[in-house]
Amino acid sequence: MADIQLKGLSKRWGSFVGVKAMDLHIADGEFLVLLGPSGCGKTTTMRMIAGLEDASEGDILIGGTKVNGLEPKDRDIAMVFQSYGLYPTMSVYENIRFPLKVRKIPQAEHHERVMRAATTVELTEFLDRKPAALSGGQRQRVALARAIVRKPKVFLMDEPLSNLDAKLRVSTRAQIKNLHHELKTTTIYVTHDQIEAMTLADRVVVMSKGVVQQVGTPLEIYDRPANTFVAGFIGNPAMNLLRGEIRGGVFEGRNVRIPGFAGAADGPVHLGFRAEDAAVAQAGEVAAPIYSLELLGDASMATVQAGESLVAIKAPKDFQGRIGEPLAARIPASVCHLFDASSGERLPRSAS
């Protein structure tokens, strides 16, 4: 087990920047999720830690040792690939055993360790099968077993659940979470699925275009997004972002007027709030005709046009409304976040 430090880590291909000067410390035993849309550099970062990609600049330290020049095999890392990377000619048993074999671990230990790994991921019935004869979820578990069979310092997981169907994803997610709790190995997990990030992570790193946007616990990221990108990426639905202007402590935009921002500088801003923090009322800060209405099961999601964008407002499921009818919602200033209109950075709130 070991901690990982990234110091000014960058990756460039010609003039294209994949990852830009990334600094990060991952504590021993931590479950860290790299989250971002595709092409944001999260997989590249992981591949640099794995040693499958050379860093253009910066250092990677695992357990205090610089590993930049080391081959993947010398970094003592195990990785689970999105496509599993199982060896098609070997049986499940041989697949799991392979890392022990190539790392010259004494033969006598093999069987016991393979069986223990297979039991952990509930694969004992399939040991004689070839990967081709397994379902997607089972293949995924073989890949997991192969990673845990030799207690590496670090686990890397590259979107391991994205090829599974929705139901299986939930159960495998729980399995990964439990596995980490049991083994307490430092884990880096790459995903574009924010629900995976929220449920699995000790800390989440949100990335966009090769730049780290925010690092924090899932709750921090959800409650205090560092900028409009994070606000618009995290949550389902994502945070509502309204364009408008602050004048004398009052936010004003099309169909919206929210007082209570005493101390905020006058000028154009983006205002964000979450759909569930707004409450439908007789009269409120937002008043506009309903644009669309979706029943979610436990609630209804009403959308109205305000501040030059569509704003989602969570309403009770028995909410009776029709498209085109007027809707008003209470959005107190205390649930709102302000972001700089040009940079998108979060603005500190002196008041409230």
Place this chain on the structure above:
Amino acid sequence: MTTRVADRRPLTLRVVMSSFLVLWLIVAAFPFLWTLWGSFKVEGDFFSKADWLNALTGPLTVSETGSSFTGSGYYGAWVQEEFWRAAMNSLIVVVCVVCISLTFGTLGGYALSRSPYRYAFWLLLVSLVFRAMPPITLVSGYLLPFFEWNLWGHLPTAIIVLVAINQPFTLWMLTSFFRNIPKDLDESAMMDGCSRFQAFRHVIIPVMWPGVITTGLFSFLLAYNDFAVTAMLLSKENQTMIPKIASFLGTTQTKGNVMFAVSSVISVTAPLFLLVMFFQRQIVSGLTAGAVKG
């Protein structure tokens, strides 16, 4: 049981299809079967001017040898004319060419398929140009230096030239096979503790067998069937089978010589049938490829 697709086709279509297949089979197999049958007759029958049916019934064979089939063509070729020596030479040349081309081909093909650089593409393109050249153009260039350096006539010389002619093709074929194998496979092997070469040997090659066998078979055929290079570069005692057959045909003055050629042709063709039948499954899966999804 559901009915098979073939059973649901209209009868006339099935009849037409079957008869076409039978016709095609006859046309395709006839030359070989004709030669096979004729190789057990004497020259007077197989090349009868009186009646072409003599090649089938063989009246002269009966009168000359006392039975309707004779192995004299085979005996003359293999023992008298020492065709076995040519067969040995062919074996040496073919085994060496296949082994050397496959060694370089798999290593080079793997490297080129995994190379992130542009020059890999240009290397392949240049090799295609060399592949497109007729082999004889290479031979004419080699001939003089080989004479001067006293290399002419020896088997290793022919092997080197054949490998050189063959290599671009094996490189191309193997590169495309390797490209079909997902990169994730090498990368997981490397994460599991393999060096690049171990990943190649333990993980990639086992998956590649159909491709290696198919490519090996094609280089085998090239070396086995080659005439231009072996005929020009080998001395008489080092001749391989194909130029040897040509030399039988070139000296038709002696009676029976043509029959030596005919029986040698059969001797050369028979192993090919066995080979293709033996590796049939690998060749098919090699040619259809894509069977390596993990």
